[in-house]
Amino acid sequence: MTAQDAFEIHSLRDHLEALASRLAAEHIDDAGRQRLSGAMSALVTAVRREGRSEIVHADMNLHDVIVELSGHRRLREMYAGIRDRSLLFMNLTEHFHPDQEEIITMHESLVGAIACGDPERAEEHAIVHDTTDGETLRRLLGTVEGEQP
Numbered sequence: 001m002t003a004q005d006a007f008e009i010h011s012l013r014d015h016l017e018a019l020a021s022r023l024a025a026e027h028i029d030d031a032g033r034q035r036l037s038g039a040m041s042a043l044v045t046a047v048r049r050e051g052r053s054e055i056v057h058a059d060m061n062l063h064d065v066i067v068e069l070s071g072h073r074r075l076r077e078m079y080a081g082i083r084d085r086s087l088l089f090m091n092l093t094e095h096f097h098p099d100q101e102e103i104i105t106m107h108e109s110l111v112g113a114i115a116c117g118d119p120e121r122a123e124e125h126a127i128v129h130d131t132t133d134g135e136t137l138r139r140l141l142g143t144v145e146g147e148q149p
Contacts, residue, residue, distance in 0.1 A: 001088065003142035009082065009089045010134020014127055016079050017063060021110060021126035023070035025119040032069045033115050039065040040111045047100045055103065056090045062107060066114065066126075093133035 024032070039062040046058035060083075067079045094103075106129050113121035 003138045006138040006141050009085045012082055013086055014131050018123045018126040020067040020070040021122040022119040024066050025114045025117050025122040027071050028117050035065050047103050056094050093137050
């Protein structure tokens, strides 16, 4: 993966997940809250077990659920198109969080905003969540490639 790859993946992911989070919050119902809660619980369990691979897959599943809850078919199709690259991205950036409890905290705020039906806050949390790791990875890869940080 190059710095440009990291930029392209995280920028696409940022915007698709931000839109998905906004729409999920706008359309959330009790069944959606249950699905979201179940996906969040699976992530918490993975973090507490400290299995890096399990954390990445539970994290991806949570974001898949959010995209599904958006109710936007084309968004789901576009997200599916970057899913494999997103998994690679997540495997590379998961190590940026040595305190794995931080992973729970980051996702709780996003899930909470969606569950409460707050589209603006959900969108904001999704953007901040993805952009921070994406920019860090881009800078690191750029340094390896000889770019100025």
